[in-house]
Amino acid sequence: MDLLSNLIILLAGGALALPGIDFAFKRRVPGGRLPGYVAVAVLVASSLLVGFSATRTLEPAFASNLFRVDLLGVLFSLAVLLVSVFVAIASLDYVERDPNIGVYYSLLIFTALGMVILAFAVDLLVIFVAWELMSLPTYVLAGFSKRDPSSNEASIKYFLVGALGSGLILYAISLTYGLVGSTGLAETFSALTRIISEKELAPLAVLSLALFIGGFGFKMAIVPFHMWIPDAYQGAPTTVSTLLAAGTKKAGFVAAIRVLVIAMTALRADWTITLALLAVLTMTLGNIAALTQRSITRLLAYSSIAQAGFIVIGLAVAPTSSLGLVGALFHVLNHAIMKSAAFIAAAIVIFKTGREDLANFNGLGRRMPFTAFALTISMLALAGVPPLNGFWSKFVLFTAAIQGGLPWLAVAGILNSILSLGYYGWLIKRMYLDDFEGAVRIREPANLSAALGIGLVLIIVIGVYPTPVIELARNAVLST
Amino acid sequence: MPHGFEPLLDYFIVSTILFAIGVYGLVTKRNALRMLFAIEIIINAANLNFVAFSRYLTNPNVTGQTFALFSIALAAAEAAVGLAIIILVFRVNREIDVLELRRLRG
Numbered sequence: 022m023d024l025l026s027n028l029i030i031l032l033a034g035g036a037l038a039l040p041g042i043d044f045a046f047k048r049r050v051p052g053g054r055l056p057g058y059v060a061v062a063v064l065v066a067s068s069l070l071v072g073f074s075a076t077r078t079l080e081p082a083f084a085s086n087l088f089r090v091d092l093l094g095v096l097f098s099l100a101v102l103l104v105s106v107f108v109a110i111a112s113l114d115y116v117e118r119d120p121n122i123g124v125y126y127s128l129l130i131f132t133a134l135g136m137v138i139l140a141f142a143v144d145l146l147v148i149f150v151a152w153e154l155m156s157l158p159t160y161v162l163a164g165f166s167k168r169d170p171s172s173n174e175a176s177i178k179y180f181l182v183g184a185l186g187s188g189l190i191l192y193a194i195s196l197t198y199g200l201v202g203s204t205g206l207a208e209t210f211s212a213l214t215r216i217i218s219e220k221e222l223a224p225l226a227v228l229s230l231a232l233f234i235g236g237f238g239f240k241m242a243i244v245p246f247h248m249w250i251p252d253a254y255q256g257a258p259t260t261v262s263t264l265l266a267a268g269t270k271k272a273g274f275v276a277a278i279r280v281l282v283i284a285m286t287a288l289r290a291d292w293t294i295t296l297a298l299l300a301v302l303t304m305t306l307g308n309i310a311a312l313t314q315r316s317i318t319r320l321l322a323y324s325s326i327a328q329a330g331f332i333v334i335g336l337a338v339a340p341t342s343s344l345g346l347v348g349a350l351f352h353v354l355n356h357a358i359m360k361s362a363a364f365i366a367a368a369i370v371i372f373k374t375g376r377e378d379l380a381n382f383n384g385l386g387r388r389m390p391f392t393a394f395a396l397t398i399s400m401l402a403l404a405g406v407p408p409l410n411g412f413w414s415k416f417v418l419f420t421a422a423i424q425g426g427l428p429w430l431a432v433a434g435i436l437n438s439i440l441s442l443g444y445y446g447w448l449i450k451r452m453y454l455d456d457f458e459g460a461v462r463i464r465e466p467a468n469l470s471a472a473l474g475i476g477l478v479l480i481i482v483i484g485v486y487p488t489p490v491i492e493l494a495r496n497a498v499l500s501t
Numbered sequence: 502m503p504h505g506f507e508p509l510l511d512y513f514i515v516s517t518i519l520f521a522i523g524v525y526g527l528v529t530k531r532n533a534l535r536m537l538f539a540i541e542i543i544i545n546a547a548n549l550n551f552v553a554f555s556r557y558l559t560n561p562n563v564t565g566q567t568f569a570l571f572s573i574a575l576a577a578a579e580a581a582v583g584l585a586i587i588i589l590v591f592r593v594n595r596e597i598d599v600l601e602l603r604r605l606r607g
Binding site for chain 2: 146157161167169180184185187188191192194198204255
């Protein structure tokens with residue numbers, strides 16, 4: 022059996038079994054935590070499966086014209102499965118008393134399954150199906166706090182924008198199919214190159230690529246398509262925001278890399294400047310908007326938009342620099358870890374105090390020392406302070422920008438990193454220097470802290486010793 | 502020009518108009534149900550494309566029709582999720598105008 026079939030059986034089996042398990046054991050297991058433990062076990066098993074396969078030679082998948090098991094897919098699915106594990110562990114505390122807990126974990130695993138299939142798909146049909154499998158459960162998860170008006174609002178806004186994104190992708194695929202007569206990525210782009218040079222049908226090919234950028238852009242949170250992000254992240258349960266920011270957004274990038282970058286290489290450098298401008302716009306707008314936020318989840322949402330800009334740098338210079346995609350991949354992996362850690366730290370604070378405004382973070386260093394420390398480290402990593410993991414991936418990205426002949430892009434990136442220290446530093450100052458009236462030590466919930474601890478260890482370990490991960494990313498790019 | 506190209510053009514014009522109507526609806530309407538319909542129209546524009554291309558390409562194949570079937574099923578799932586969310590929002594807020602929902606502000 023190849024890796025992908027095993028993953029599909031494991032994840033789909035787990036997701037389908039969970040509501041049943043929940044129903045059968047609801048009254049017998051105290052606290053109703055059983056579905057959570059099953060979900061964590063399934064997700065950990067899948068990540069181990071993927072993790073071990075990275076060191077061995079990969080068997081081809083069962084339908085090799087639809088799926089391609091390569092290192093790029095392995096790396097991405099490892100990243101998204103890690104995020105799902107974090108989210109599942111954090112949810113053990115966060116959604117403990119919800120009556121629909123079995124469904125919650127089931128939807129979480131379905132999302133993970135969609136992201137894993139997306140990471141390996143090389144046919145537009147499978148990409149679209151996986152895209153929907155990943156998106157539909159997250160619409161429901163965003164509105165999971167049924168009686169909470171903010172959760173409702175987040176859910177409906179996210180749904181409308183997400184469905185529009187899927188619609189655009191579907192129309193783009195239909196145009197591509199009409200031009201090429203096939204949906205396999207490999208044939209598609211060799212044919213597209215021919216069509217672009219023919220001039221007569223070129224506008225249609227360009228239109229379909231623009232629709233692809235739009236459709237994927239909604240998930241990736243690139244700037245003209247970003248307006249739903251802060252609302253969705255703020256209103257959704259914070260563990261679900263973690264999944265959206267660190268998981269499905271990354272899946273948007275893997276689809277974009279599979280579809281756009283290969284296509285762009287075929288279309289040569291025409292799109293480099295467009296994407297470079299999008300990158301600068303995304304970074305700058307995200308960072309400036311983050312400076313004025315008063316809610317931690319909104320701040321992290323805007324910082325997440327800014328980080329998407331950094332990843333787009335890598336996509337923009339991919340045709341001219343071999344390091345571009347390596348940097349993008351590396352930053353995707355790092356950002357998944359850093360952002361999960363930051364969101365989980367925010368989840369701990371919201372869970373324990375019920376407040377998400379930044380004033381609530383005053384004196385957090387004394388009230389919740391571990392959470393405050395972990396949040397500080399993850400924010401420093403997000404800002405790109407050495408020797409944490411965010412520094413190395415930004416370093417690779419900026420080197421790629423200079424190598425690719427766009428030094429101004431590197432300069433914009435460095436300036437933006439400094440700008441982002443503005444709001445991260447402000448929050449760190451609040452946690453350690455400001456006082457909170459009537460501050461008492463608050464006990465930090467065990468499972469949430471465990472998830473945060475794993476994230477923290479990964480941030481520091483990859484920061485101190487990044488070589489194996491960079492090598493893995495380099496091999497992944499070579500394997501496409 | 503390949504044999505039988507003309508009908509393809511007609512279908513393509515209809516699908517482009519449908520797509521434009523869908524985008525127009527999404528941009529101008531504020532009622533969540535109308536926006537859901539607009540999205541459905543976009544999806545159906547794409548389905549029409551798939552089926553028409555599948556029949557009238559220079560070398561016709563069934564991939565397009567398969568794709569249309571998949572996308573109809575997915576659109577149904579999407580509509581189910583969307584309607585469920587809209588009902589939930591109406592129950593809690595007594596309102597499905599997306600501009601009236603503005604609890605979440607920075």
